[in-house]
Amino acid sequence: MEWFSSSGYWLGRLIFQRGLAALYLVAFAGAALQFRALIGERGMLPVPRYLAGVPWRRAPTLFRAHYSDRFFACCAWGGAALSAALAAGLADLVPLGAAMALWVVPWVLYLSIVNVGQTWYAFGWESLLLEAGFLAVFLGNDRVAPPLLVLLLLRWVLFRVEFGAGLIKMRGDACWRKLTCLYYHHETQPMPGPLSWFFHWLPRPLHRVEAGANHVTQLVVPVLLFTPQPVATGAACLMILTQLWLVLSGNFAWLNWITILLAVTAVDFSPLRTPPSTSGAPLWYEVLVIALTVFVLARSYQPARNLLSPRQAMNRTYDPLHLVNAYGAFGSVGRIRHEIVVEGTADPVPREDATWLAYEFRGKPGDPRHWPHQFAPYHLRLDWLMWFAAISPAYAGSWFGGLMERLLTGDRDTLRLLRRSPFPPESPPLYVRARLYRYRFTTWSELRDTGSCWDRTYIREFLGPTHLVASRGQSR
Template sequence: MAAMEWFTPWFSAPGYGLSRLVLQRALAGVYLIAFLSAAFQFRALLGERGLLPAAAFVRRVPFRATPSLFHWRCSDRFTGGCAWVGAALAAAVVGGAADAVPLWAAMMMWALLWFLYLSFVNVGQIFYGFGWESLLLEAGFLAIFLGNAHTAPPVPALWLMRWLLFRVEFGAGLIKWRGDRCWRDLTCLYYHHETQPMPGPLSWYFHHLPKPLHRAETAANHFAQLVVPFGLFFPQPVATVAAGIVVITQLWLVLSGNFAWLNWLTIVFALAALDLSPVAGTRSYDPTPLWFAVVVCAASVLILVLSYWPARNLLSRTQQMNRSFNSLHLVNTYGAFGSISRVRQEIVLEGTDAERVGPETVWREYEFKGKPGDVRRLPRQFAPYHLRLDWQMWFAALSPAYTRGWFEPLVARLLENDRAALRLLRTNPFPDRPPTHVRAVLYSYRFTTWAERKANGAWWHRTWVREFLPPVHVVSGSDHDAGRP
């Protein structure tokens, strides 16, 4: 008992009780959204008849390389059930279930959330190849060791959350500074709001801000990502001020675009540095169980050891973005937009019910939920929900190399009016019977000017570039067999 009395003051941080509560509930909310994304999209993207079937992937790749429940069973029913179980468990944690059970049971709930989502990420291939997938897993693993309402927040786990936030912000800042010259001459935001993967409803207005304000935005971003993160490790109130700056800059990014749950997760991590005790007070907790302290310290040592590779990457001139150094995604490296596109190109999928294709053929467009299509449609807000196919279409427009493996199956699904695939889209111009031919064309998109917007009501102006995929049609009953006329 005397040993624990000596141990508790430096191990426990009772003043961070409210910060932990909000952090855990918000993190569980992100888990909920992630599992709902899997429930609604996994089957069409990675199911038995998906664009990149996970069942075929697990036959090629061993369990040790991609640990996942789906190495055991990978049917649509099982993966769908896992997604809904994860969503239900996440919703329960949001509602306070993890605080209503013993500490060991709460840790098991967080561990189950982590492993369920790891199972999806490790078989998700390019559709789960985004940095925020690993970010959620790394944060979810740390959450196992944050405790619950029965014990004071452990200092090591809170510091590891700050270390994660530091790597997210500082890594993103370094990749920009080392990358595209426009970040150093403060001109990247002349283009970024227009060419980002999935603009939001306010992106048009952000794009039309005065150029001096764009330069100020860029400079503020460098300050927030290259200077402020060091403040997270200073004593209070400096750490709280640094966390507050991170929150404000992330909310600015939330308003200006759709980046799934990346910005929201970053805000969640900032809570680990917020001292809310002057507002909420400090409650008393039961003594910290010795077994819990041992487990937290052991996990902390593991994370610190694994941090060697991300830390080395931060210092490297050949810094990599969004890389996991182990198959469990425990400690990773992050970053985004090391280079900025100056021109926006979009792939538009079109179909026709004409028996023969010629110059007079009437083509009808498929509309996606999030990515630009109809020039008069205001971009929608979807984040923190992740539209995985829409994001891949943005990459595909950058280079045909990004279409490898999934684009032709998508076209084949459209040729047969596959219900699962069509649910990924906003509109189907052929509700009664499948099209006879489908093609893809490439357009250059730009935001309209104030005058153009007033004159024709359009948010976008687009110009034909070229045919991306010539017309194809079904040539047999095979699942993916489509041919060009």
């Protein structure tokens, strides 16, 4: 069928598939390197305990059949290896059916991880990776031209990401309507990047222009994705530029990168490069794509209804397979940044004048002189949850005690998640505590005089001095 495909999008498909495979690689590698302390058999939120209390229909996963840390590591590193092969073009070297099967494997593996990840994996970009990864199964390879229906479904994903984020801002914090949210956002965002300090100190009129441009990009431009070319290409390019601006200004895991890849699929590259010749799509493939389209449109009812609802939910999935989801970000923007600083002491009495030494995290602010680094698209899960915990202790209820216990025992897997531990694993502290500070970016003159990008002020105790208690009730 002539309407079924268009060779003009072959380069966009190539970039999307290779880029998506690279993001899969980052996600799998992050899971393999961090899971033992977070959800491993001896982790803060162990997978076996979670699965024992959750029915299959709520969390379908390969780990229902078997769980061990070794098996999880095999799945994660196996997914990383296959993703690397897909990024190198493996799917274009095999027949169409085999290529589709290859794309199914990382989707199943990562779905299995997300569905046991609990609060560590409760982020919108997990669902976004799974939704895009599911559609990638049906996008074909070099043997056939890209199917237009799947390309349109990818635009529908992009529309929900951008339009959902735009609506939730307009319905949420009044500072978005007043164009003042970016007075604070670069300083209070979850994990600032190396340029965030400079973005924060841009002139306030420019911040207002940023906010206004954001509304245009998220509320007007997404509609143009469904218009004829070259308008759709122009809309996609505007989205790409906006997302690159966000990449420079902060660390949001792979959210911005996958949004860029989705936008690339709407770009018609045919004026720039002649598409290669492809054979016609087989009938079974056309039937599968049409069935997929009908299925996704049927499943889109709740996400579409959510967009229209005055009680719009942010980053919500409507089924355990994460097939069609609702997205959105930063409906509210904090004016003040709070950070939890975790400290330990080897002194036998945890007095205020004891020698308290701070643990330093990889991404979240700690030492005021330590300049933020770029980690995205890699996701530092503990650092992100520490940001949420500083907003409210309710976010820390299920895992924070486990973190403190592992610091007191010198757990090596936990210490590997940190940038620096003042206590080696063989000599853990006798006591740990957590203190809440207010952080703000220093001014230009303060940076010049002190060399510190942050200034912090003590607020209160988050958790008082805590130690291990032996089974007979005696302190260690």
